[in-house]
Amino acid sequence: MKKVILAIVFFIIGVSMSFADEKFILKSNTIKDNAFISNEQVYNGYGCKGENISPDLSWSNPPSNTKGYAIIMHDPDAPTPGGWYHWVVVNIPASKTNLKKGEVIAAPAISCKTSFKTESYGGPCPPIGHGRHRYIFTVFALDAPKLSVEPGLAPSKVESIIKQHVLASASITAYYERK
Numbered sequence: 001m002k003k004v005i006l007a008i009v010f011f012i013i014g015v016s017m018s019f020a021d022e023k024f025i026l027k028s029n030t031i032k033d034n035a036f037i038s039n040e041q042v043y044n045g046y047g048c049k050g051e052n053i054s055p056d057l058s059w060s061n062p063p064s065n066t067k068g069y070a071i072i073m074h075d076p077d078a079p080t081p082g083g084w085y086h087w088v089v090v091n092i093p094a095s096k097t098n099l100k101k102g103e104v105i106a107a108p109a110i111s112c113k114t115s116f117k118t119e120s121y122g123g124p125c126p127p128i129g130h131g132r133h134r135y136i137f138t139v140f141a142l143d144a145p146k147l148s149v150e151p152g153l154a155p156s157k158v159e160s161i162i163k164q165h166v167l168a169s170a171s172i173t174a175y176y177e178r179k
Helices: 002-021 155-163
Strands: 025-027 057-060 068-075 084-093 133-142 166-176
Touching: 025 133, 025 166, 057 133, 068 155, 084 155, 133 155
Parallel strands: none
Antiparallel strands: 025 057, 068 084, 068 133, 133 166
């Protein structure tokens, strides 16, 4: 009997350790890690002539105590203090594990103000000749189902609120350059 109990204990420990080793992952069919972003996702304005369609994103293996998600697309290479926020979404339910390409953000999720001063996806559009910019798409697994975010709050302040609740994060970094 002791051998059976011991075998069960080792089995449970082994299974729980294998789950603990699984990493929170972000994937996309539209954008690829360490690759250039297509014109489909590029902004349409400020001299850029893209289609400004948000990419598909899907995530898996969140921590078991995840209660919600947030997404930020950030360009740390923009010539502005703090970089440029292209997309900020909060209050994504824990049951949702993907966004489709071009999906309109619907309640209870909230699309927050970006550096473009809009509340929707805004694709890459760096200054001409400024070199290659990084666009970091990050999904955050959160310990709260809903964050208190005031309408019109600066994207950097929304990011500060998000970071107070992060259990895990996963990112894809893509590039774009205007010559």
